[in-house]
Amino acid sequence: MSAFNAQSIQWDADLIEKYNVQGPRYTSYPTAAQFHDISAAVASEHYHRQAASEAPLSLYVHIPFCRHLCYYCGCNKVAAKSRSRGDEYLAWLEREMALMSHNFGQRPITQLHLGGGTPTFLTVDQMRQLLDRLSIYFDWNPAHFPGEYSIELDPRETSADMLELLHQRGFNRLSFGIQDFNHQTQVAIHRIQPKSVVEPLVQQARHLAFESISFDLIYGLPYQTVNRFDATLDEVLELAPDRISLYNYAHLPDRFVAQRRISSDSLPAADEKLRILQHCIITLQKAGYVYIGMDHFAKRDDRLVSALADGSLQRNFQGYSTQAETDMLALGVSGISQVQGAFIQNHSQLDPFYAALKQGTLPVQRGYFLTRDDQMRRDIINQLACQGQIDLGAVAKRFGLDANQDFKREWQQLLELEQDGLVRLKQHHITVTALGRLLLRPILMVFDAYLSTDNRQRYSRVM
Template sequence: MKQPLMITQEHIERYDVSGPRYTSYPTADRFVEAFDAAAYVKAAEQRNISNWTQPLSVYVHIPFCASLCFYCACNKIVTKRYEQGAIYLNYLQRELNLHLNKFSQAQAVNQLHLGGGTPTFLNDDELTSLVDMLKKAFVFNQEGEYSIEIDPRTVNQQRLQHLRTLGFNRLSFGVQDFDAEVQQAVHRVQSYAQVETLMQQAREMGYQSINADLIYGLPKQTPATFRETINKITTLRPDRIALYGYAHLPSRFKPQRRILQDELPNAVDKIQMLSEAIQQLMQAGYVYIGMDHFALPDDSLAIAKQQGRLHRNFQGYSTMADQDILALGVSAIGKMGATYSQNAKTLEEYYDFLDQGQLPIVRGLALSRDDLIRRAVIMAIMCHGELSYESIELSYMVNFRDYFKSEIQQLADKQKQGLVVLEDDGLKVTEMGWYFVRAIAMVFDRYLQHDANRARFSKIL
């Protein structure tokens, strides 16, 4: 019988620290206002000059929510004024037109993601208008991945069918937790039966992949209650499960001030929830993709991991390796070549830019050679759990052991802790190391090593 992992109190105390999730490197907090719309345009022009034909990934941010979830750290606007949806679509069209003017030819798209907020805040006609807008702008690959985040409280069978008719083939359900007391504590009440019915209907409609988001570390959660939530979600058997640790940052996110600190589980309970959840999900047949993602063996995410094609972007783990991301909407983050860019974070500022006929990009970053090298290292660790020194040396013409001499020395301590295995030609993350993979990646983060203030990040446990 397989021996259980021996995660000690020393592990918990040492690694109960703040750190990035590495959906990008450098992380978004390193973006600068010196990178503006003009810098983005140069990156788009470079794509034209190089005649880069790899399809785009398109992200659209819909910020509106009808009700407030206390745990939420997303950029959202809580409102019952549904007429705001039509106004917002008008501005999305303006922004899209500005982007299209920068490209010399029609762009292919093989990945679309609608996030929020709550994308299903928009009514059926508005969602139709949005999809029509995008289909007129781009050439959509028939075999692409087209996903939308849904709040089970805002959809029914008819809405699911409408989304399927529009071409969406992937759904992401915001579940978080099935325990009634936890749901009350975070102001998001939805029944198991409601989610079960919607998932079954979605399968019957032919959706290729269904994801469920869960969060551990919420107020009033215990290992016992979360164990029951995992039992219920495995009964529903979504194709993918995203298991996030709750990031309690009330100084940054005002809604979280409604959560009582005393009701939050401690680090010991959180690691027990994570440990038991991983074991339960793997026993139920899920593949551990890494950090916060699980998938059934026949899901494209699990296949991508098996084939070494796994990637990580602003939405988490992805099968689409290193694609340019065209981002639309307030606060949306895009990637073009070796640059990142982010739109204005407030609706007023976003609208104001577009009223002036300007792209609403307010900050971003042009990656240096060192950024690119370190990004490759961090993504290899986060996505594959192993790193070949030779692959970095051949790609970037560096001597890995010289370039990362200090980092290799720091990893020696993590090897003693049982988190990594250092070899002559590379490193491997151990089974235990996956619990602390963010801490391993942090060793290679040049910005973080010189940063005394990490409190803006969530705890890695």
């Protein structure tokens, strides 16, 4: 069962200042920082060993193209004006499907997510072709296997016909990239999409009876203030999405070239940024949204909330999920598969991705095979992130360890967190408090064996 519930989270400015450090989001453990070069042969051999399994799969498909370059974005994307780029990409993607289907084609798909870039860069006909191919090479049949079938949508590039097609083909969850409705902010980040563009799409999605509509928002963008973002929240709440993801903008122009087009002087100061976050949390909770954890909110009748309460909540590369833990297969440039103790990532650039497929090999670039210690720490981090409690004694016994000796370093750090009210400790049992839920990432970082002061610079701050 979960220690988390629908209670309001607590805000403590002093503790937030103390623990607002840089660290991972833990959609995986170990994080991608530990990945190293591996060969397609090594990946193929690992996948072949899974061929006999009939366990369900989660499938992710990455469409890297965007017609408009959003300056804030840190995703793997390719700016492209011509839709013909989609035809070329889908042709090579089919080759990857054919290679992967040898080992995974018989396993039912119970979770599918299309991300990017923006999948709606594709035309309706191209999207239909993609979905047809997925049905040919994989056991994807939403009518037979109820699950989560979702897609990220750019409202500027999404048509009524696209929504109709997605609904017909079994998609039940839509995620709209909103970020902010303020016009000055939209101009500064090169993403102009007023509420008048989004609202008709949301209305049609409601009419088609999609199960869930999610909005992505970002705080810390140019020209944002509490009052200005409050106006965005008003418009968001009028549209009443089922889920809201509220992300912290990490300004890292040295890593992401497009962010150099955003003036640092236009960004809200650190204290104003935190006030925006605090106001968002208060406003969303008053509006009836439940804090799921690490940026995610949902209405009380949403399946995420029931999964949070009954302890079945999961976490993967797409964030929180209601699906039971499954192997995740990723298709497309930069996609990361997570299959039985291994992370395997495709080439992040199109040319080597295409070149590998032309040679008839998997387009693999990097990966990581988990050690027994990694598996233990992954289980601890996931359980704390999703259930808010764990018995380290039980974990130690399962892995043949001594909780007193083998978690001695971690327990000393947890004692400080307990003094600050982020966790409660009893014997070997850890429970995250209401205050600790907002500062969950620093709690999880206690169990990260790879985290050092030096490599934290690659991550965003907790808030």
